Amino acid sequence: MGKGVFLDRDGVINANVFYADTGEVEAPRKVADFTILPGVLEAMKQLAGADYLLFAVSNQPNQAKRKATAADHEAIQAKLATALDAAGIRIEEFFYCFHHPKGVEPSLSGPCVCRKPSPYFLNQARDAHGLDMAQSWMVGDRDTDIACGQAAGVRTIFIADKGIAGADHAAIDLRQAAGIILAAG
Ligand SMILES: [Mg+2]
Ligand SMILES: [Zn+2]
Secondary structure, three states, rough: OOOEEEOEEEEOHHHOEEEOOOOEEEEOHHHHOOOOOOOHHHHHHHHHOEEEEEEEEOOOOOOOOOOOOOHHHHHHHHHHHHHHHHOOOOOEEEEEEOOEEOOOOOHEEEOOOOOOOOOOHHHHHHHOOOEHHHHEEEEEEHHHHHHHHHHHHEEEEEEOOOOOOOOOOOEOOOHHHHHHHHOOO
Protein backbone atom coordinates (compact mmCIF):
# COMPACT_ATOMS: atom_id res chain seq x y z
CA MET A 1 0.00 0.00 0.00
CA GLY A 2 1.08 3.55 -0.64
CA LYS A 3 1.31 6.38 1.81
CA GLY A 4 0.43 10.01 1.26
CA VAL A 5 0.95 13.49 2.62
CA PHE A 6 -2.03 15.77 2.12
CA LEU A 7 -1.04 19.41 2.06
CA ASP A 8 -3.34 22.32 2.62
CA ARG A 9 -2.34 25.08 0.19
CA ASP A 10 -2.73 28.58 1.68
CA GLY A 11 -0.51 29.05 4.74
CA VAL A 12 1.32 25.77 4.14
CA ILE A 13 2.60 25.83 0.53
CA ASN A 14 2.18 29.56 -0.10
CA ALA A 15 1.87 32.63 2.09
CA ASN A 16 -1.47 34.08 3.00
CA VAL A 17 -1.87 37.75 2.11
CA PHE A 18 -3.18 40.80 4.01
CA TYR A 19 -5.95 42.61 2.13
CA ALA A 20 -6.89 46.09 3.37
CA ASP A 21 -10.48 45.90 2.11
CA THR A 22 -11.31 43.09 4.52
CA GLY A 23 -8.53 43.80 7.03
CA GLU A 24 -7.82 40.07 7.00
CA VAL A 25 -5.01 37.74 6.06
CA GLU A 26 -6.48 35.52 3.34
CA ALA A 27 -5.75 33.28 0.38
CA PRO A 28 -4.04 35.14 -2.48
CA ARG A 29 -6.58 36.57 -4.94
CA LYS A 30 -4.18 37.42 -7.78
CA VAL A 31 -1.21 35.55 -9.19
CA ALA A 32 1.08 38.47 -8.26
CA ASP A 33 0.16 37.85 -4.61
CA PHE A 34 1.07 34.15 -4.76
CA THR A 35 4.46 33.32 -3.20
CA ILE A 36 5.71 29.89 -2.16
CA LEU A 37 6.96 29.82 1.43
CA PRO A 38 10.66 29.23 2.18
CA GLY A 39 11.74 25.59 2.41
CA VAL A 40 8.50 24.20 0.97
CA LEU A 41 9.93 22.77 -2.24
CA GLU A 42 12.83 21.16 -0.37
CA ALA A 43 10.41 19.66 2.17
CA MET A 44 8.25 18.22 -0.62
CA LYS A 45 11.34 16.69 -2.24
CA GLN A 46 12.31 15.05 1.05
CA LEU A 47 8.85 13.57 1.49
CA ALA A 48 8.71 12.33 -2.10
CA GLY A 49 12.17 10.84 -1.62
CA ALA A 50 10.78 8.85 1.32
CA ASP A 51 8.04 7.43 -0.96
CA TYR A 52 5.19 9.66 0.17
CA LEU A 53 2.73 10.56 -2.57
CA LEU A 54 1.92 14.26 -2.34
CA PHE A 55 -1.56 15.75 -2.64
CA ALA A 56 -2.86 19.28 -2.27
CA VAL A 57 -6.27 19.70 -0.63
CA SER A 58 -7.62 23.22 -0.51
CA ASN A 59 -10.84 25.13 0.05
CA GLN A 60 -10.90 27.99 -2.48
CA PRO A 61 -14.15 29.90 -1.97
CA ASN A 62 -12.99 33.19 -3.53
CA GLN A 63 -14.89 32.55 -6.77
CA ALA A 64 -18.02 31.70 -4.79
CA LYS A 65 -17.54 35.01 -2.92
CA ARG A 66 -16.72 36.87 -6.19
CA LYS A 67 -13.38 37.98 -4.76
CA ALA A 68 -11.48 36.29 -7.58
CA THR A 69 -12.14 34.75 -10.98
CA ALA A 70 -11.53 31.34 -12.48
CA ALA A 71 -8.76 32.97 -14.53
CA ASP A 72 -7.09 34.17 -11.31
CA HIS A 73 -7.18 30.60 -9.99
CA GLU A 74 -5.79 29.19 -13.23
CA ALA A 75 -2.93 31.71 -13.22
CA ILE A 76 -2.04 30.86 -9.62
CA GLN A 77 -2.21 27.14 -10.38
CA ALA A 78 0.06 27.61 -13.41
CA LYS A 79 2.60 29.53 -11.29
CA LEU A 80 2.61 26.76 -8.69
CA ALA A 81 2.87 24.03 -11.33
CA THR A 82 5.83 25.81 -12.96
CA ALA A 83 7.67 26.03 -9.63
CA LEU A 84 6.99 22.36 -8.88
CA ASP A 85 8.12 21.28 -12.35
CA ALA A 86 11.32 23.31 -12.05
CA ALA A 87 12.06 21.61 -8.72
CA GLY A 88 11.21 18.14 -10.07
CA ILE A 89 8.31 17.65 -7.66
CA ARG A 90 5.21 15.69 -8.51
CA ILE A 91 1.88 16.43 -6.81
CA GLU A 92 -0.34 13.47 -7.65
CA GLU A 93 -3.57 15.45 -7.52
CA PHE A 94 -4.74 18.93 -6.66
CA PHE A 95 -8.08 18.74 -4.90
CA TYR A 96 -9.92 22.06 -4.82
CA CYS A 97 -13.31 22.80 -3.30
CA PHE A 98 -14.57 26.00 -4.94
CA HIS A 99 -17.83 26.05 -3.00
CA HIS A 100 -18.95 28.14 -0.08
CA PRO A 101 -22.09 27.65 1.99
CA LYS A 102 -22.77 31.42 1.99
CA GLY A 103 -21.30 32.40 -1.38
CA VAL A 104 -22.87 34.91 -3.75
CA GLU A 105 -22.07 33.16 -7.05
CA PRO A 106 -25.09 30.86 -7.37
CA SER A 107 -23.35 27.97 -9.14
CA LEU A 108 -20.75 27.69 -6.34
CA SER A 109 -22.87 28.49 -3.31
CA GLY A 110 -24.62 26.25 -0.85
CA PRO A 111 -23.73 22.94 0.71
CA CYS A 112 -21.24 20.59 -0.96
CA VAL A 113 -19.62 17.23 -0.22
CA CYS A 114 -16.02 18.32 -0.64
CA ARG A 115 -15.35 21.36 1.57
CA LYS A 116 -12.95 20.65 4.44
CA PRO A 117 -13.44 19.48 7.16
CA SER A 118 -15.12 16.88 4.93
CA PRO A 119 -12.68 13.99 4.31
CA TYR A 120 -14.18 13.55 0.82
CA PHE A 121 -11.02 14.27 -1.19
CA LEU A 122 -8.79 12.24 1.14
CA ASN A 123 -11.11 9.26 0.80
CA GLN A 124 -11.08 9.71 -2.97
CA ALA A 125 -7.26 9.71 -3.01
CA ARG A 126 -7.18 6.66 -0.72
CA ASP A 127 -9.37 4.72 -3.14
CA ALA A 128 -7.63 5.92 -6.31
CA HIS A 129 -4.08 5.40 -5.05
CA GLY A 130 -4.48 2.52 -2.58
CA LEU A 131 -3.23 4.56 0.37
CA ASP A 132 -2.71 3.20 3.86
CA MET A 133 -4.28 6.06 5.80
CA ALA A 134 -2.60 5.00 9.08
CA GLN A 135 0.73 5.73 7.34
CA SER A 136 -0.49 8.98 5.79
CA TRP A 137 -0.55 12.58 7.02
CA MET A 138 -2.47 15.83 6.73
CA VAL A 139 -0.63 19.13 7.17
CA GLY A 140 -2.69 22.31 7.56
CA ASP A 141 -2.97 25.65 9.32
CA ARG A 142 -6.65 25.62 10.26
CA ASP A 143 -8.74 23.59 12.69
CA THR A 144 -10.72 22.35 9.69
CA ASP A 145 -7.58 20.80 8.18
CA ILE A 146 -6.97 18.86 11.37
CA ALA A 147 -10.62 17.77 11.60
CA CYS A 148 -10.49 16.67 7.95
CA GLY A 149 -7.37 14.59 8.54
CA GLN A 150 -8.83 13.00 11.66
CA ALA A 151 -12.05 12.13 9.84
CA ALA A 152 -9.99 10.39 7.15
CA GLY A 153 -7.88 8.48 9.68
CA VAL A 154 -4.52 10.08 8.89
CA ARG A 155 -2.04 11.62 11.31
CA THR A 156 -2.13 15.40 11.54
CA ILE A 157 0.30 18.30 11.82
CA PHE A 158 -0.88 21.82 12.61
CA ILE A 159 1.21 24.61 11.10
CA ALA A 160 1.07 27.58 13.45
CA ASP A 161 3.13 29.76 15.70
CA LYS A 162 0.81 28.87 18.56
CA GLY A 163 -1.56 26.13 19.69
CA ILE A 164 -2.00 22.63 18.39
CA ALA A 165 -5.75 22.50 17.65
CA GLY A 166 -6.05 18.88 18.72
CA ALA A 167 -3.53 17.79 16.10
CA ASP A 168 -1.00 15.03 16.71
CA HIS A 169 1.90 17.45 16.17
CA ALA A 170 2.59 21.15 15.65
CA ALA A 171 5.21 22.72 13.41
CA ILE A 172 6.12 26.25 12.39
CA ASP A 173 6.32 25.41 8.69
CA LEU A 174 6.33 22.58 6.16
CA ARG A 175 10.08 22.12 6.53
CA GLN A 176 9.61 21.29 10.22
CA ALA A 177 6.52 19.19 9.45
CA ALA A 178 8.50 17.10 6.96
CA GLY A 179 11.07 16.46 9.70
CA ILE A 180 8.33 15.19 12.00
CA ILE A 181 6.92 12.90 9.29
CA LEU A 182 10.31 11.47 8.33
CA ALA A 183 11.25 10.90 11.97
CA ALA A 184 7.95 9.08 12.65
CA GLY A 185 8.56 6.74 9.68
MG1 LIG B 1 -4.66 27.13 5.01
ZN1 LIG C 1 -16.99 21.77 -2.26
